[in-house]
Amino acid sequence: MPLASELERIWMPFTYQQDHIDHPPLVIERGQGIHVYDRNGNAYIDAIGSWWVSFFGHNHPQISAAVRAQLDKIEHVLMAGCVAEPTLRLSHLLGSMLPRQITKLFFSDDGSTAVEVALKIALQYHSLKGGNQCEFVALGGAYHGDTLGAMSVGMIPEYHDLFHKRFNKQHGVLSPYCYRCPVGCKASTCIAQCMDPLEALFKQRGNHIAACIFEPMLQGAAGMRAYPAKVLKRIFGLCHTYKILTIADEVATGFGRTGKLFACEYADCAPDMMCLAKGLTGGYLPMGITAVQEHIFEQFSGDFRSGKIFNHGHTFTGNPLAASAACATLQLMLDMNIPSSLEPIISHFHKQLHRLFDDHENVGDIRTIGMVGALELVADRTTKALFPTENRTLFRIAQAGLKHGLLIRPLGNVLYFVPPFIATTQEIDQMLNSAKAAMADVLYA
Ligand SMILES: *Cc1c(COP(=O)(O)O)cnc(C)c1O
Numbered sequence: 164m165p166l167a168s169e170l171e172r173i174w175m176p177f178t179y180q181q182d183h184i185d186h187p188p189l190v191i192e193r194g195q196g197i198h199v200y201d202r203n204g205n206a207y208i209d210a211i212g213s214w215w216v217s218f219f220g221h222n223h224p225q226i227s228a229a230v231r232a233q234l235d236k237i238e239h240v241l242m243a244g245c246v247a248e249p250t251l252r253l254s255h256l257l258g259s260m261l262p263r264q265i266t267k268l269f270f271s272d273d274g275s276t277a278v279e280v281a282l283k284i285a286l287q288y289h290s291l292k293g294g295n296q297c298e299f300v301a302l303g304g305a306y307h308g309d310t311l312g313a314m315s316v317g318m319i320p321e322y323h324d325l326f327h328k329r330f331n332k333q334h335g336v337l338s339p340y341c342y343r344c345p346v347g348c349k350a351s352t353c354i355a356q357c358m359d360p361l362e363a364l365f366k367q368r369g370n371h372i373a374a375c376i377f378e379p380m381l382q383g384a385a386g387m388r389a390y391p392a393k394v395l396k397r398i399f400g401l402c403h404t405y406k407i408l409t410i411a412d413e414v415a416t417g418f419g420r421t422g423k424l425f426a427c428e429y430a431d432c433a434p435d436m437m438c439l440a441k442g443l444t445g446g447y448l449p450m451g452i453t454a455v456q457e458h459i460f461e462q463f464s465g466d467f468r469s470g471k472i473f474n475h476g477h478t479f480t481g482n483p484l485a486a487s488a489a490c491a492t493l494q495l496m497l498d499m500n501i502p503s504s505l506e507p508i509i510s511h512f513h514k515q516l517h518r519l520f521d522d523h524e525n526v527g528d529i530r531t532i533g534m535v536g537a538l539e540l541v542a543d544r545t546t547k548a549l550f551p552t553e554n555r556t557l558f559r560i561a562q563a564g565l566k567h568g569l570l571i572r573p574l575g576n577v578l579y580f581v582p583p584f585i586a587t588t589q590e591i592d593q594m595l596n597s598a599k600a601a602m603a604d605v606l607y608a
Contacts, residue, residue, distance in 0.1 A: 166190070186562060189570070194221025197583055197590050199570060207570040208594045212581045214572075215383070215415050216446035219495055220583040226445045229491035233484050240483065242270060243476060247483035249490055256493045257452070260424060262433035267460040269453045269473075270481040274414035274440035275308025277451030278376070281410045281436045282312050283475060284459060285374040288408070291462045291471060296373040300364060300407075303338030303345070304385030307376060307412050307438075316376050319385060321575075334368070336360045338382060339390035342528040342539055343547065355397035365405035374408035374435070379426035380532060383415040386577035387537035389530045395430040408459075409434040414451075418442050418493075419502035419584065422509055422533030435459055445492035448485035501584060502533065509533055511588050512580075515595050523599075525606055537579035540602075549576050556605060563604040567597035578602075 166187050175183045192202040197220055199209050209217060219226065233249060240247050254268050271280050282299065289296040301307070301316040308314070309322075311330065317323040318335040337345040337357045346356045365372065379395050382388040402409045411434035416426035420442065427434055436459060440451040465471035479485075495501075513531045520526045520538055527541035540557060542550045550556040557573035564571050571578060580594060 182558075189565070196220040196222075197586050197594075205568070207565065207568050208582075208590065208597065210564075210569055210571045210580045210582060210594050210598070212442075212583055213446055214441070215420070215581045216441045216444075217583045218418065218420075218442045218445050218492060220585045221446075223445060223495075223585075225495060226447055226488055226491040229487045230447060230484055233487035237483055239479065241478075242481035247481060247486060249483045249486035250481040253486045253489050253493070256490055256497075257439075257454075260493065260496075261437070261454055262425065262427065264433040264456050265437060265454045266457045267455050269455070269475075271451040271453065272477045272479055273308075273449045273451045274412075274438065275310040275313045275451075276477060277414060277438035277440050277453045278307045278313040278316075278410075278412060279310055280451075280453040280475060281376070281412075281438050281455075282316070282374070284436065284453065284455065284463075284473065285408050285410065287473065288459055288462050289373055296371055298368065298371045298373060299333040300361065300372055300375040301333055301335055302377050302382065303335055304340060304382050304388060305335070305338075305376070305378065306382070306384030307378075308414075322384075334364055334372075336364060338385060338388065339394045340382075340385070340388050341390060342388075342530075350391075353391065353393070355391075355394045358394060358397045358401065361398065362401050362405075365401055365407060369405040369407060372405075372407050374410050375402050376410040376412055378412050378414075379416055379434075380421050380429050381416050381426065381535060384574060386539065386574045387530055387535055387579045389532040389535070389537075392429040395427070396432070399430050399432040399434075408436070410436045410438065412438045414438050414440045419496060419505065420533055420535060420581070422502055422505065424496075424502060443492065444485050444488040445495070447488035447492075448482065449479075450482065450485040450489055499584075505534065505584055508584075508586065508588065508591065512536060512582070512586075512591050515591060516580075519595050519599050523602075525602070534584060535579065535581055537577050538598075540576050540578060559605045560598075560601050563601035564597060566604075567600050569594065569597040569601060571598065571601075 189201045191199050193200050198206045200206050299316050303318050305318040307316050314323050314326050315331050316333050339357050411427050413425050417439050435456050437454045444450050463471050463473050516529055516536045525540050526538050527544050527547050528539040530537040542548045561571050
């Protein structure tokens with residue numbers, strides 16, 4: 164069957180349907196380590212870890228074995244009145260890794276549901292305490308998932324504007340976007356002034372605000388905007404002063420990705436709630452967790468007469484296959500001493516990014532944090548002007564990347580790399596050299 168016919172029933176996510184016809188997707192047959200292989204046997208470096216989930220590479224022997232072993236026991240059981248054995252194990256394993264103030268885990272299915280759960284818990288928490296706080300605050304450029312509640316705190320115009328016109332949009336403040344600082348600061352003058360509007364909002368509407376949600380240290384979908392710890396500290400500080408609950412969305416930043424086990428560690432703060440997903444299962448199966456401090460959980464405890472119940476749950480919540488993959492993944496993190504053992508590869512990765520791209524005339528900004536590297540491409544470094552949209556420069560670079568054995572997916576004008584933790588220095592070099600070659604193909608054609 165011709166590929167076009169094979170594809171005719173598929174509606175691709177985040178894709179113009181004409182592109183899907185003109186540039187058919189790779190049909191992937193298998194993966195190994197940092198590579199994926201299409202069915203013609205071509206290898207590609209999975210430079211973005213299949214949407215940031217692949218910590219230990221594809222088809223990792225230990226994670227695969229754990230899932231296989233679980234398959235012979237039970238595939239799924241409901242999580243109310245029952246709990247699967249691997250889910251129990253996971254709760255202790257993860258519990259031992261989280262900041263000590265965080266004591267309870269609520270399981271769900273993915274990052275978006277982990278966020279929905281946090282938002283609902285915040286609303287009900289206030290209600291149980293006799294309050295009526297029902298507004299949320301998010302940062303400009305925020306991405307917290309694609310379901311309606313998560314989108315209400317999403318602040319990326321291309322994804323969210325249409326929906327905000329149709330339902331509740333929450334408060335959005337500024338994005339800590341250092342390259343194009345919204346308040347005109349430089350690194351040397353920054354004392355987190357970009358969060359002044361957050362303080363103003365808390366002063367004015369603090370009594371109505373149920374929680375402040377943020378991606379700590381790195382706004383992912385906005386274009387891998389890494390921001391300084393002082394900004395995160397100020398967010399925590401303001402929330403503390405104005406008694407606003409904090410929801411740290413660590414879906415993308417959790418589990419060592421930023422060089423700390425959890426990005427909140429950069430501010431030495433424990434959020435009231437933390438959302439986890441993405442790499443939690445090593446990229447094997449979907450699973451989300453909303454982890455909360457005891458004082459949150461306490462509000463919900465009581466017997467049937469108390470009426471205190473969190474009426475929420477998803478069909479596949481606490482799925483044993485996903486939990487077995489998560490246990491194996493977290494055990495690998497402990498055994499391999501992640502993130503400390505990543506220091507040499509992180510430093511090599513950052514050094515190479517700068518060596519290859521510092522002088523590149525179309526690289527306006529190089530952003531790095533842990534095992535994340537991003538290049539913001541510009542038509543002109545002085546004015547920071549973007550390439551005209553109709554040139555589709557980054558789309559074409561990604562297409563050219565395939566010819567160099569590189570799988571990347573830019574975000575707007577940002578080309579980024581989220582390699583697995585097991586990447587070798589040679590693989591990092593190959594990945595970055597291929598990206599540079601793909602850029603040359605398009606920019607100097
Ligand atoms: C990806 C992501 C989500 C949504 O997770 P899904 O598993 O895609 O639903 C939420 N928050 C952040 C910060 C993310 O990066």
